[in-house]
Amino acid sequence: MYFAPESLRSPLSDSLAITVQNSTLTSRQLRSLHAQILTNGFLRCRPAPLLAAFISSCFRSHCPHYASSFLRSIPNPPPSLWNSTVRLSLRSEKFPAFLGLYGGMLRDGVKPSKTTLSAILRSCAAYSATRLGESFHSQVVKVGFEFDVILQTGLLDFYAKAGDLPSSRKVFSGMPERDVVADNAMISALSKNGCVEEARKLFDEMPQRNAASWNLMITCYCKLGDIDSSRRMFSLNPDKDTISWNAIIDAYFKLHDPAVAYELFVRMGPARNYVSWNTMISGYVRCEEYGKAISTFQEMQAANVRPTEVTMVSLLSACAHLGALAMGEWVHNYITRKRLKVDSVLGNALIDMYCKCGNVEAALEVFDQLETRNIFCWNSIIVGLGMNGYGERAVDFFTMMTEEGVKPDGVTFVGLLSGFTHSGMVAEGRRYFSQMTETYRIEPGIEHYGCMVDLLGRAGLLKEAIELIQTMPMKANPQVWGSLFRSCQIHKDTELGEKVVRQLLELDPRDSGNYVFLSNLYASLSRWDDVSCFRKLMIEKGVRKIPGRSSIEVDNVMHEFVAGDTTHPQFEQINLFLDEVARKLKEHGHEPDKALVLHDIEDEEKDSAIRYHSERIAVAFGLMSLPPGKTIRVVKNLRTCSDCHSVLKIISSVFQREIVVRDKKRFHHFKDGYCSCKDYW
């Protein structure tokens, strides 16, 4: 809380200060405050803190333009006010405002303070604002500001993070004197740009090293995949600090050794800080141990360590992978309760979580409320809409994105094109695929060709799909052949299908799915000898099929069911309930596909009866355990079989329940006997 100096104390200045310190203001409130400040003689007395508080309030209220018009309305604003305003504009991620303010400051003859200059460099580096940083650089040169070692090092850091290694080198070699900090910055530049060997050489030649130098090398060797050298840097460092421990723990996670990482975390003991916890949580997410990520978060809370935005991002990522909507909602709630700052990274994590948990409306709400949206946020919403079967809405967002001046990238087009596949929008796919190169100058990668092959194939345009594979500039990978095979299956082109799957087996002999593809194909043709031949081949080669797993969240607990699994404590009740389900299905004229029971082994073990397919057990458990009207949300690791798909449609209407199933690749929203995929998957 700001209080004006005694001499300036008046009810008005106090009330102004209070208003200004309050959270967000509307632009009308800002205007009226501005008028009050101008007309009440404040300016003559210059209560600098009040002026600064008002400016801060402009940024907090997302009206940066008020800050600059306010500054312009003050005769000779003090240099400190200029500087703090410029720094605020950086912190609020409002670069256009920053540029205007910075130019205004220079025109006003105010030299930026050293704090401001380093803040600018740091921000440019942090936000990879390459052009901005460069224009800043030239402006600074123009006004004749002298670069000392610290500023040059900042500049070096900026160019390093912007990925501009040549400029980093130029700055570094042009430095009249170098200290440890400068050498460290150059090591960091080299390491970040993949020139790990060179970084190592520089480190070896350094006349002086500090803790930071050793710590940098831990990460540097980790990038080389050389964990032994990372560990050596850790051990040799004479000033081991918390950062050293955190760096080595992270290195083990990055090289997929969570067990050693955990061991070090335990050994670290009281030296742990919040970053150590965040490293553990994000590390488990990286190693796909989502349950451990969540339990580590619970331990973090028990240890009374305050979680940060970074913690939340990792947690949300775990929820997204698990499809744990209730947990994700809890995290969102926690963020609001603890007033954590939802920046573009955290916002993106929320959007992604909601999309991957099948709650698109919540994702859209987060998206709308974001102050700053970067390419990640746009991509996540576009990918998410497509994945949930809303191809047209994805296009709407693409249009909005370009209208807002955000340039789409390769990921955007993957999202769009894959979304079109899920909605059968062939014409749009063609249009955007050509727009990609013609309008946006993005070279299509294998993933884009893969999307197109999928889109064309699924629409029955198999010939065109094959032609595209033959004419594309790179060799098709297993994914491309795999999607073409699915299309052959859907459109019953067994001849082409057999050719495709043989290609697949050659490229990817370890992938169990490919063998399953082929034996399914033979089964559909009643070529049983070939079926058993391939099963034998699978056993010989030691290729194991992945069992189907489905999970459902009830009362904040994740229940996982594996196909044919009878070990759940409530299995007997579930089984009785499945009988009832089967009875009701029969009443509605559904006959299970017997052929599928015996031969469709794509997703489940052959011998487990179809009624024990994991998604069916999970849905039955949901019907039993969740209150009426509550949507049943199931996450499955593989694709749903066609029989389960039609059963779930019937269940949604007979039991009047919405069911959302996330399978390996997309969402199915079942309601009133229909599925959002329109049986197109």
Place this chain on the structure above:
DNA sequence: TTAGGGTTAG
């Protein structure tokens, strides 16, 4: 001046 965070086709 060093440690921890986000989107990608079957």
